[in-house]
Amino acid sequence: MTVTPSTHDQRLLLVHAHPDDESIGQGATMARYAAQGRGVTLVTCTAGEMGEILVPELEHLAADRTDGLGEHRRGELADAMAELGVTDHRFLGGFGRYRDSGMKWHADGHAIAADETDERAFANADLTEAADHLVAVLREVRPQVLVTYDQFGGYGHPDHIQAHRVAMYASQLAAVPSYRRDLGEAHEVAKIYWGAMSQSRMREGLRRLRAAGDTTTFEGMDPEGPIPMASPDEDLAAVVDAGPEAAEAKMAAMRAHATQITVDGPFFALSNNIGNEIWGVEHYRLAKGTQGPVGPDGLETDLFAGL
Template sequence: MTLRICLYSDPVTLTSPPRLLLVHAHPDDESLWTGGTIARYSAHGVHVTVVTCTLGEEGEIIPAGLRELAADAADQLGGYRVGELRSACAALGVTAHRFLGGIGRWRDSGMVGVQANEHPRAFVRGSVDEQAAMLADVLREVRPQVVVTYDAFGGYGHPDHIRAHEITTAATAEVSDIDRVYYAVTSRDATEQGAAALAGMADLPFRLPRPGELPVTDDADITTTVDISDHLSAKLRALRAHSTQVSVWQDGAGGASYALSNGIAQPVVREEFYVLAKGTGAGAETDLFGGLG
């Protein structure tokens, strides 16, 4: 059956519900980078699949009462974060989730130059070809029109983000029926404006970012801006679910911010931003699926 739907900026005709697949490195990345986008498209009937590459075992733990879960103690953080991820996916409306290669196949590699890079199951120690083949199998099964991951720098240089980019690039090159591939990025303008607004909020519990401290992309390079203003509450619920990694603050008057373990305030903005890496850009200015039919 052919479906005529008007979920996007322009009507499109598809022979099955639209399918979006996102490749993320760790639990919490889906919410931090793309939470509003996931919630928006899930709410509009799009089949959304999230692929997470590791369990995030090397993450820094914010709540003092949970710090014995850390990799250098009980090493149970990965299992705990699986529960956080399930709660976040529920908040965002995701019902299709995969761990690359199965749960626990690949381990969080940690930041550049740390001992965790050498763990036998570290994501960055694995074969790019093997990992890309695993992802290609998922792509063939799910058959997404649109795939999202990070840019070549992984957004901010994390080795696992860079590897996720590498295997997604390889897998989407092998699977030919994907219409578009996007990189999730953060806007320089939106980040600077959001940080400036935070400076005027009373009782903000986090340190304000210094100029240039947060990773951003020049707006001239951004091809697609997705309005998530109607789905900010879902994104904030998902961020709260990742309580070992993310602290969320709201002032009760519409102001909101979050911080990672470094305690640096980050703004919660009303759009999420993408760079089109593969496929035609016609109609894609405000909609990942715009113009596809």
């Protein structure tokens, strides 16, 4: 049975670009809060139609063939949410409203816009129109906490960057009583976080991978060199150590995204060996609100801290 998010005293809403982003980024946090009876709502901005397909027998779903990947990933997302215990997940503006924009890799190792994009691509969306879809959800769910990407979308993907813009703009518009009264009663989100990776933990993870003989995962990235996708530890405000059960749920959710994530190879073998040390711990930067009580490392251990 689907639980109405507004019935929960504490409510978290996450805005992600494609199916699988949520499980990789905040799957453990989502599983922990869902298990605790807190409200968890996921808004996914596209169906990930342009994603790379890692399952050979499903290659026919590619955008340049039958273009059926989006519908397939819709099912993968539903399966992943079942693993996390999340019952409220939506597509921004409804399924199919915005299309995956695609991307290509820059020589410096981050994502940039593809050479060509569909007219329905999320990166091309009118910002106010897209934000209004989210305003309606924010005013309905009324979350105290919102999670999305930083201004770079973590690694430069145009859809991640657009998701950041839409989430940040919508959170402002939703709080204005006179703005679009037809979209519901005004609501101000108390705290906004940007999902982050700890630079020190990323370096240690890379060292372990290289020591285990994995030279292809994050190929070319030196554990002692620049790591643009990770945040300096001094920029972090919160860490959720969700525990082994939530870590297992996160791993199961990632397996559900089978077209996008492979659990074979030394990366996942190493991950399985050290379990929630990698997958059950998720970091955040605070973009709005006041940091609540912190642990000995100076980080909040609960995104609702202080509320």
